[in-house]
Amino acid sequence: MPEGHTIHRLAHEYATRFTPHPRLSVTSPQAKFADSAALLDGHRLATTEAHGKHLFLGFGPLGWVHIHLGLFGKVNFEDSPPAGPAKTDTVRLRLATPAAEAYADLRGPTTCTLITDAEKQAIHARLGPDPLRDDADPDRARARIQASRTTIAALLMDQKVVAGVGNVYRAEVLFRHGIDPYTPGTAVTGAQWAAIWQDLVDLMREGVRLNRIDTVRPEHTPEAMGRPPRKDDHGGEVYVYRRAAMPCHLCGDEIRTADLAARNLFWCPTCQPA
């Protein structure tokens, strides 16, 4: 489930639940992180931060826990005492309140390491602007896009260009703007980029709020169009993502799919003409 909106939501949820406690229980049943967990155990979570799909848990002078969920990572928050020590060896990191009234288990991340402030800065430096961050400068992304002959579909997924956009937002934002995914960056106009960026800001904020990706405009919902209700099997309502060979909600043409840089791309050939 992890695109940028998920990570920002996690940053907020970790902070809300754990920063009020002056001492946390920090454990890891996995050898990979056990030493770092032991180092942090009994200390306070001071702050949390997200940049794109990267999550940072700040433990003051001890450094930051850098988490990247990859494709499979997940965090499970519980408002009850853990049934026992995190014996499932799939738990990479468990934070728990002092009396164990509540806890959070992290499973399956590609990254979970303790890093220094300087190392964290280096990560920010290699990431593009994040539509969910106040310090984001969309012009930096525009300059990179317009200087590149790579397709806009690939550029939107490049975290050095824009941070936080994944396969769903990529497909959906291109549909919403009627842009062919194979359009080279050099052919994307300033006005088009401004519209895409603003849309990403709105869509991703909504994603944080609802905890799902929902991109269908109110006037295009099945109710509004007088069609039978539909249910996408991945949470929210979308136009093209994972709808290969199904009819486009707007024009009825078949949604297409193709491989692009080892990811599945989806688009409507009629609504997003070359």
Next chain:
DNA sequence: ACACCATGTTGAG
């Protein structure tokens, strides 16, 4: 039981 797939990224060739 097993195969396959997924909202991601890195490093080797």
Next chain:
DNA sequence: TCAACCTGGTGTT
């Protein structure tokens, strides 16, 4: 361009 890594849900023997 490809394999590797991490987990879990769904569908197939």
